[in-house]
Amino acid sequence: MEMHIALLPGDGIGPEVIAQAVKVVNAVGQKFGHTITFKEGLVGACAIDATGDPYPDATHEICAGSDAVLFGAIGDPKYDNDPKAKVRPEQGLLRMRQKLGLFANVRPTFTFPSLVHKSPLKLDRVDGVDLVFFRELTGGVYFGEPRGRNEQGTKAFDTNVYSKEEIVRLARMGFEAAQKRRKLLTCVDKANVMATSRLWRETVQELAPEYPDVKVEYEFVDAVAMRLIQWPKAYDVLITENLFGDILTDEASVISGSMGLMPSASLGSKVKLFEPIHGSYPQAAGKDIANPLGTVLSAAMMFDYAFGLAEEAKLISDVVNLSLAEGVVTEDIAEGGKAYKTSEVGDWLAAKIL
Amino acid sequence: MEMHIALLPGDGIGPEVIAQAVKVVNAVGQKFGHTITFKEGLVGACAIDATGDPYPDATHEICAGSDAVLFGAIGDPKYDNDPKAKVRPEQGLLRMRQKLGLFANVRPTFTFPSLVHKSPLKLDRVDGVDLVFFRELTGGVYFGEPRGRNEQGTKAFDTNVYSKEEIVRLARMGFEAAQKRRKLLTCVDKANVMATSRLWRETVQELAPEYPDVKVEYEFVDAVAMRLIQWPKAYDVLITENLFGDILTDEASVISGSMGLMPSASLGSKVKLFEPIHGSYPQAAGKDIANPLGTVLSAAMMFDYAFGLAEEAKLISDVVNLSLAEGVVTEDIAEGGKAYKTSEVGDWLAAKIL
Ligand SMILES: CC(C)[C@H](C(=O)O)[C@@H](O)C(=O)O
Numbered sequence: 004m005e006m007h008i009a010l011l012p013g014d015g016i017g018p019e020v021i022a023q024a025v026k027v028v029n030a031v032g033q034k035f036g037h038t039i040t041f042k043e044g045l046v047g048a049c050a051i052d053a054t055g056d057p058y059p060d061a062t063h064e065i066c067a068g069s070d071a072v073l074f075g076a077i078g079d080p081k082y083d084n085d086p087k088a089k090v091r092p093e094q095g096l097l098r099m100r101q102k103l104g105l106f107a108n109v110r111p112t113f114t115f116p117s118l119v120h121k122s123p124l125k126l127d128r129v130d131g132v133d134l135v136f137f138r139e140l141t142g143g144v145y146f147g148e149p150r151g152r153n154e155q156g157t158k159a160f161d162t163n164v165y166s167k168e169e170i171v172r173l174a175r176m177g178f179e180a181a182q183k184r185r186k187l188l189t190c191v192d193k194a195n196v197m198a199t200s201r202l203w204r205e206t207v208q209e210l211a212p213e214y215p216d217v218k219v220e221y222e223f224v225d226a227v228a229m230r231l232i233q234w235p236k237a238y239d240v241l242i243t244e245n246l247f248g249d250i251l252t253d254e255a256s257v258i259s260g261s262m263g264l265m266p267s268a269s270l271g272s273k274v275k276l277f278e279p280i281h282g283s284y285p286q287a288a289g290k291d292i293a294n295p296l297g298t299v300l301s302a303a304m305m306f307d308y309a310f311g312l313a314e315e316a317k318l319i320s321d322v323v324n325l326s327l328a329e330g331v332v333t334e335d336i337a338e339g340g341k342a343y344k345t346s347e348v349g350d351w352l353a354a355k356i357l
Numbered sequence: 358m359e360m361h362i363a364l365l366p367g368d369g370i371g372p373e374v375i376a377q378a379v380k381v382v383n384a385v386g387q388k389f390g391h392t393i394t395f396k397e398g399l400v401g402a403c404a405i406d407a408t409g410d411p412y413p414d415a416t417h418e419i420c421a422g423s424d425a426v427l428f429g430a431i432g433d434p435k436y437d438n439d440p441k442a443k444v445r446p447e448q449g450l451l452r453m454r455q456k457l458g459l460f461a462n463v464r465p466t467f468t469f470p471s472l473v474h475k476s477p478l479k480l481d482r483v484d485g486v487d488l489v490f491f492r493e494l495t496g497g498v499y500f501g502e503p504r505g506r507n508e509q510g511t512k513a514f515d516t517n518v519y520s521k522e523e524i525v526r527l528a529r530m531g532f533e534a535a536q537k538r539r540k541l542l543t544c545v546d547k548a549n550v551m552a553t554s555r556l557w558r559e560t561v562q563e564l565a566p567e568y569p570d571v572k573v574e575y576e577f578v579d580a581v582a583m584r585l586i587q588w589p590k591a592y593d594v595l596i597t598e599n600l601f602g603d604i605l606t607d608e609a610s611v612i613s614g615s616m617g618l619m620p621s622a623s624l625g626s627k628v629k630l631f632e633p634i635h636g637s638y639p640q641a642a643g644k645d646i647a648n649p650l651g652t653v654l655s656a657a658m659m660f661d662y663a664f665g666l667a668e669e670a671k672l673i674s675d676v677v678n679l680s681l682a683e684g685v686v687t688e689d690i691a692e693g694g695k696a697y698k699t700s701e702v703g704d705w706l707a708a709k710i711l
């Protein structure tokens with residue numbers, strides 16, 4: 004197969020972890036006979052520094068012309084805590100999501116036997132957790148108008164808005180994922196307060212009969228925030244709007260004890276994007292110590308979701324598990340054992356694949 | 358002192374737990390020589406059943422004419438999962454908050470040595486947690502206009518709106534609480550996305566110099582959702598808007614392992630309201646098995662916050678701790694020991710006070 008992949012390393016440790024994913028992707032390509040080409044673009048703080056724009060047109064063209072985007076991380080401390088800054092790296096992220104039409108963010112949470120003891124939760128609560136969020140990513144309060152201030156600047160407002168179609172296309176992805184998994188779908192909303200949430204709930208109720216094999220539950224966002232800690236194993240597939248998804252996927256990500264390893268996918272009409280859920284970790288940048296496994300597992304999701312190549316995806320996650328079992332890991336999870344460099348882990352994984 | 362207290366038992370186990378708080382309040386009154394009168398009102402599902410209105414005018418008059426309101430719980434399964442129901446118990450709650458001007462919801466999370474092992478979190482993460490949320494309660498997306506649907510019903514929208522004054526009065530409460538505690542204030546927002554959040558952050562930044570002894574931190578809501586699980590001891594006082602507060606206070610409530618014991622206060626211009634954070638627990642209603650300690654501790658907060666009677670408040674929490682130490686507790690926390698009835702726990706606490 005021919006694959007055109009856009010690489011957006013971004014800021015902080017982004018370039019280092021992306022470099023390891025490239026090694027792994029190339030190894031898989033070589034082994035399975037795929038022709039893979041990469042094009043690199045700037046995004047985030049480094050793009051602001053170079054061009055004044057966190058998501059330059061040139062980067063968008065590279066992404067729009069690719070089959071998939073591999074993304075590292077963005078964010079730089081110099082843009083933090085400055086609510087009045089005119090240009091911020093996150094704006095690039097939001098514009099990229101919107102311009103590429105990436106309306107569904109897929110965020111799995113699962114555990115690794117060798118890392119689950121690092122969870123802040125007790126073992127019986129978290130061991131074997133396997134859930135996945137489908138977060139709506141291009142609607143809601145993130146993009147709704149009007150937003151801003153009154154003339155005197157003494158009042159601020161935001162608009163949360165959802166159309167039925169936006170809900171339908173996201174919900175269908177959730178239903179279909181549930182059909183391939185444990186057949187439980189949880190619709191997360193605040194239908195006792197918000198008009199948008201009532202449209203979500205109604206729309207999901209209308210779709211449900213088309214998926215008779217899927218059990219559908221409706222839960223308020225505050226209840227889910229509790230149950231994710233109390234009994235996360237109760238969940239299979241969760242669907243929700245943009246802002247609730249932002250909060251709950253981050254909450255869910257820490258329960259596994261291996262946030263640095265969690266991958267994600269953002270799906271849309273044509274191009275699909277894959278990125279680790281961890282941040283740009285500026286303190287570690289350039290030191291060759293960052294954990295590349297979240298990015299490598301995001302590349303595995305890419306083979307699966309963007310190219311329908313499940314075997315390739317499986318091989319990548321198998322070698323990742325092997326690296327954990329054999330202790331070929333970075334210092335964050337080495338626990339007294341030898342700590343490998345970021346680049347060494349990438350080399351090891353690529354060699355195992357070939 | 359003369360105290361006029363409105364009692365709103367509400368639904369489910371509400372009446373049973375309120376009855377125990379009344380015993381305790383009366384005992385404290387007798388011991389310290391306070392004259393206490395109670396007036397009872399309907400709220401929630403029981404008020405809908407009786408009058409068609411979840412917060413009848415008669416109830417509002419009782420509350421508005423009192424110094425403090427003791428509130429049980431509301432909610433009935435027959436109103437759940439029906440997004441189209443015309444009248445819902447929650448509407449009564451929201452109207453009550455608004456009409457009484459209860460703009461600040463105070464939600465502490467702390468641990469009890471004898472119960473902390475019930476936390477879903479590992480002991481080292483949670484032992485000694487002591488944080489308190491100040492959640493804005495009468496603004497934001499809960500009340501913002503416009504809200505609703507377009508004509509065809511294919512689009513729904515909500516408005517989140519905050520004025521500077523709404524933020525200032527809530528934030529000042531947080532600053533003052535922090536001054537009396539560990540002097541750390543965390544402002545929780547989503548200033549990288551929302552205009553309302555940017556006004557929150559700006560306003561808090563403007564107030565901060567007036568409280569030079571308080572260290573102020575600004576964190577995004579998604580980050581707080583993570584850190585509340587990873588390291589809740591890092592927090593002291595948190596301030597936030599209505600919707601974020603709804604989600605995060607519920608999340609915080611389960612980490613202590615004793616959600617059934619957590620009290621809360623809602624403060625406003627004149628009347629103050631006190632309630633346990635647990636729900637109406639309909640399965641247990643009428644069985645004399647519900648845990649009354651959350652309501653009793655809410656009564657303790659009442660003496661403190663509504664009447665400035667710290668000694669009375671302290672005595673109540675001391676006897677609650679004694680009941681835990683001596684195992685005079687309901688079945689939810691009896692753990693193999695003898696399970697006392699709801700009413701027996703109330704009698705025991707009142708007797709200990711006298
Ligand atoms: C950086 C920020 C705008 C972004 C969001 O809120 O979507 C981030 O938190 C995320 O979840 O990817």
Ligand SMILES: CC(C)[C@H](C(=O)O)[C@@H](O)C(=O)O
Binds near residue numbers: 196447450603
């Ligand atoms: C019942 C509901 C409207 C309410 C809220 O969202 O405020 C509840 O969740 C709470 O936190 O008191």
